[in-house]
Amino acid sequence: MNGEPAITGRAGAARSASRLEAAALRHPGPLTRIALVGNPNSGKSSLFNQLTGLNQKVGNFPGVTVDRKSGISQLTPQLRAEIIDLPGTYSLYPKSLDEKVITDLFYDQTSAQYPDFVVVTVDASNLRRNLLLFSQLADMGLPTILALNMMDTADQHGVHIDVAALQQELGVPVVPMNARKGVGIAALKILMAQTLGAPTVGFYEPEEELLPMIRQIRYYFNLHNDYLALHYAHQYRHISFLTPDERAYVQELTEQYDFRPTARQAQETIARYGRINEVLLNCVTVTRTEKNEPYSNRLDKVLTHRIWGYAIFFGVLFMMFQAVFAWASYPMELIDQGVAWINSLIQTNFDGPLINLLTEGVLAGLGGVLIFIPQIALLFAFIAVLEETGYMARVTFMMDRIMRRFGLNGKSIVPLISGVACAVPAIMSARTIENRKDRLITIFVTPLMSCSARIPVYTVLIGLVVPDEPVLGLFNLRGFALMGLYLLGFFAAILSAWAMKLLLKTRERSYFIMEFPVYRWPRWKNVGLTILEKVKAFVFQAGKVILAISIILWVLATYGPPGRLERVETQARTAAAAQNLSPEQTEARVASERLENSYAGVFGHVLEPAIRPLGFDWKIGISLITSFAAREVFVGTMSTIYSVGQGADELTVQQKLAAEKDIYGQPFFTPARAFSLLVFYVFAMQCMSTLAATYRETKGWKWPILQLVYMTGLAYFASLAVYQFMK
Structure with a gap:
């Protein structure tokens, strides 16, 4: 099948000329392009990290929103290659957008x-x-290397593989390895650097009655083998690069030959497994009889128990939130004091408008980014360890029992849990849910999960009003408050999903199937790479937005309508002289009056009547608007607003907010205001990127607009209730 000469027709020839030209130009340099493919939990990500290390980048595949993770690997001193990490899949018949x-x-x-x-x-x-996917790729005629991963696990299970025999049976190079520990990586690189031919062993031949249809498809599209033409017949509706006329042509052929894709796929799968069984009988022996339950199964009886499983899971969450506050407090304090010290040093030795821009705009905004690096790193460290050990898969299985009652698919748990890190990739991960209704509900409610971008807001406000006191001698009261906010978002998400379940009607049924990976110790190199990647994304993506908004906000808060600032400054100095205020008190009053009458102050006063019932003033109003670019911008905005016109004596962001007074001279950030603001941020859609992700995944503005209106309304009325009750 793979050795047949290509069939060329008039339509195929026309397409062939442009395609061959494009193929000749697709590699402008010496960089070899290698794709990593495999089943979920086959160790593909570990192999990718071993090959590329820190030389990784994330983009999108052309025309779709699916992440394209690639990196550069030095195969030999003379040869580098681009490694593309493709989404995990079980076969070449896609069931989701990732697999497509x-x-x-x-x-x-x-x-x-x-x-x-x-x-x-x-x-x-x-x-x-695992060999089912390999057999399909081999029949596609793709040059292939088989990375025989997790050899240590196979040995533990008494599975012994004759690698030489397997290589002869498959007709492709086979490399035994343990990607987590780096075993076999050198041999794999050597094989990659060599010239490889196409696989010579076929696994499946299409039925004779299909060959006329297949050969016509090959002729029309100038394809290189029968099996690829068969896939065109199966998937023509979903192949993105086909034109409407080309799809119509294939559809006409499939109808003419009464081609039934589902039945043919089932026949093919049975035939492939028959051939795979023959290969394994010649190459694989099992020498150990299992007398006791595997270790993973014994652990699963506890970790997925109907009672203890949930208790353990919430215990893990509790530890995570305690660590985010307790372990991160010391480095956060050092970063905050370091930025404040640099700010004070500059203000003491230099003066002028540019110095004010640097200290009150740039450094204040920069401090609002850097201070939260320890917490972001800890959060993603916990998530990475849970995924590396295999525990996260068990959590999704457990939570499926609960989620179905609220109209969510078991696979919805993955986006919801991922939403604790960031709503954007979490929404994109919902594309693995086949049921459209479940997918829409999941996308709609995922932003209610408190993401890592909310941590800066939570940390500052909790630190203002929740005492730093131990509970039961081991835990921190602030950690309890943080976990409470996350649980509030979670319960809001599942209750909103339940309401949407009642509103959206469909007869489509959904199923949840997940393979449990065996438990393993986390590979700390992979954990470290995950932390580094996420922190870098926070600093350079969110940081750029925060810094830009901080500078713009400083300009708006420093300047105002022509003549207005000079007039209010004169009035403030006159009033201060009449009241015999000290020079420090006079300057504080002047700074306050100038800020309130600046462009930012004018804009904030326009917004204030709408948010006053929530306990918010015009300064918070400015922060609410600017943080729509990204939630974490709130802290940078507040830091900038309370830095403008102030001296170097007020050092940290927390101290600046704690020093703010209301019109009666009392602390402005009372528990009522702080908790009102916290609840607002739990529910509010304060992120343009999340709306953009919803738009891309739903292909329209209907759901993003509904999402924005619903979450803003929920945030407003929940915040109103909290403030009116607590004040």
Whole structure:
């Protein structure tokens, strides 16, 4: 099948000329392009990290919102390669948008993203299931290397693989390895650097009655083998690069030959497993009889128990939030004091408008970014460890029992849990949910989960009004408050999902199927890379927004309508002289009057009547507006507003807010105001990026607008209730 000469027709020839030209130009330099493919939990991500290290970047595949994770690997001193980490999949018949990216890539050989060859990672302890994907890629005619991963796990299970025999049976290079520990990486790089031919062993031949249809598709599209043409017949409706006329042509053929995709896929799968079983009988032996339950199964009886499983999970969450406050407090304090010290040093030795811009705008905004690095790092460290150990998969299984009652699919738990890190990738991960209704509900409610961008807001406000006191001698009261806010967002999400379940009617049924990976000790290199990647994203993506808004806000808070600032300053100095105020008190009053009459103050006063019932003033109003770019901008905005016109004696962000007084001379940030603001940020849609992600995933503005209106209304009325009750 793979060795047949290509069939060329008139339509195929016309397409062939442009495609061959594009293929010749797709690699302008010597960089080899290698795709990593494999089943979920086959160790593909560990292999990618071993090959690329810190040389990684994340983008999007052309035309879709699916993440494209790639990196550079130095295969030999003379040869570098681009490694593309493709989404995990079980076969080339896609069930989700992530899997569709893989088929689109392998169907179009003229694509700029088309790989030079493929590395298929397989779990050596479960070869039978993993080889199904490999067999399909082999029949596609793709040059392939088989990375026989998790050899240590296979040995533990008594599975012994004759690598030489397996290589002969499959007709492709086979590399035994343990990607988590780096075993076999050097051998794999050497094989990658060598010239590889296409696989010579076929696994599946289409039925004779299908060959006329298949050959016509090959002729029309100028395809290189029968199996690829068969996939066009299966997937023509979903192949993105086909034109409407080309789709119509394939549809006409499938109807003419009465082609039934579902039945044919089932026949193919049975045939493939028959051939795979023959291969495994010749290459694999199992020498150990299992007398006791595997260790993972014994752990699962406890960790997924109907009672203890939930107790353990909430205990893990509790520890995580305690750590975010307790362990991060010391480095946060050092960063905050360090920024304040630099600010004070500059203000003491220099003066002028540019110095004010630097200290009150740039450094104040920068401090609002850097101070939260320890907490962001700790949060993602916990999440990475839970995923590395295999515990996160158990959590999704457990929570499926609860979530279905509220109209969510078991797979909805993955986006909801991911939403604790960031709503944008969490919303994008909902594309793995096949049921449209469940997917829409998940996308709609995911932003109610408190993401890491809310941590700066929570930390500052909790620190203002919640005492730093121990509870039961071990725990911190502030950690309890932080966990309470996260739980509030979670309960709001599932209750909102339940309401949408009643409103959206559909007969489509959904199912939840998940494979449990075995428990493993986390690979600390992978954890470290995850932390570094997420912190870098926070600093350089959110940081750029915060810094830009801080500078713009400083300008708006420093300048005002022509003549207005000079007039209010004169009035303030006259009033201060009449009251015999000290020079320090006089300057404080002048700074306050100038800020209130600046462009920012004027804008804040316009907004104030709408938010006054919530306990907010015009300064908070400015912060609410600017933080719509990103939630964490709130802290940078508050820091900038309370820095303008102030001396260097008020050092940290927390101290600046604590020193703020109301019109009666009392602390402005009372528990009522602080908790009102906290509840507002738990529910509010304060993120343009999240709305953009919803727009991209739903292909329209209906759901983003509904999301914005619903969450803003919920935030407003919940905040109103909290303030009116507590004041």
